[in-house]
Amino acid sequence: MGALIAGNWKMNGLTADLAELDAIADSLAAEPAAAEALVCPPATLLAAAAKRLKGRAGVGGQTCHPNEKGAHTGELSADMLKDAGAAYVIVGHSERRADCGEGDADVKARAEAALRAGLRPIVAVGETLEEREAGRVVERLLEQLAGSLPDAAAIDVAYEPVWAIGTGRTPSLADIGEAHAAIRTALAERFGGAAADIRVLYGGSVKPENAAEILAVDGVGGALVGGASLKAADFLAIVRAA
Ligand code: PEP
Numbered sequence: 510m511g512a513l514i515a516g517n518w519k520m521n522g523l524t525a526d527l528a529e530l531d532a533i534a535d536s537l538a539a540e541p542a543a544a545e546a547l548v549c550p551p552a553t554l555l556a557a558a559a560k561r562l563k564g565r566a567g568v569g570g571q572t573c574h575p576n577e578k579g580a581h582t583g584e585l586s587a588d589m590l591k592d593a594g595a596a597y598v599i600v601g602h603s604e605r606r607a608d609c610g611e612g613d614a615d616v617k618a619r620a621e622a623a624l625r626a627g628l629r630p631i632v633a634v635g636e637t638l639e640e641r642e643a644g645r646v647v648e649r650l651l652e653q654l655a656g657s658l659p660d661a662a663a664i665d666v667a668y669e670p671v672w673a674i675g676t677g678r679t680p681s682l683a684d685i686g687e688a689h690a691a692i693r694t695a696l697a698e699r700f701g702g703a704a705a706d707i708r709v710l711y712g713g714s715v716k717p718e719n720a721a722e723i724l725a726v727d728g729v730g731g732a733l734v735g736g737a738s739l740k741a742a743d744f745l746a747i748v749r750a751a
Pocket residue numbers: 517519669673674675676677712713714715733734735736737
């Protein structure tokens with residue numbers, strides 16, 4: 510499987526910003542990239558984003574509800590995201606874990622819901638600065654994986670150190686390699702040979718300047734990109750660095 514470069518727009522993006530997607534689609538049409546590109550806009554723009562990207566890049570949701578439908582005002586099911594054109598959905602992003610109190614079991618339920626709807630979940634895990642300083646990175650990642658992974662292997666995983674998100678700080682390349690190796694071992698133990706198709710993305714302050722060296726680290730199968738995914742030129746530079 511080729512690398513996956515996923516842009517997470519978070520709570521950013523109005524109709525006018527869809528012009529960035531035209532630039533991405535045009536560039537990838539003129540010169541296809543080796544990596545798979547994915548944009549996860551706010552749900553309000555999902556259908557329009559899918560149309561504007563013309564299949565040159567995929568679209569994904571930023572979370573989904575564990576249930577298929579029902580009395581959950583304001584929520585979106587995985588089926589709804591799929592219906593709007595999504596192929597992927599991020600689950601367990603640290604901002605959801607922190608802002609919405611989503612724990613591992615909840616993240617797992619969302620990932621299972623995504624799989625039922627035919628979406629590929631990108632399951633996000635990562636340590637806080639406090640956990641890193643206490644030397645608990647691998648322990649924490651294994652704990653989160655054990656609780657958050659669904660029972661099927663049709664997933665990708667994002668390693669996102671919480672302290673690196675939106676801060677401009679990144680772990681050393683050796684630290685990224687160590688975390689990815691631990692995650693890959695856990696995935697192989699859990700899913701056996703099927704784990705080979707799971708991409709483990711790195712996320713946290715990836716930008717055009719550091720993308721190539723991060724993407725070259727052993728075990729890194731792509732990137733989850735926040736801030737730098739909002740501008741087509743930066744996002745494309747990262748896609749082309751893979
Ligand atoms: C993210 O939101 O998943 C992320 C990695 O953000 P940023 O690239 O801005 O650090």
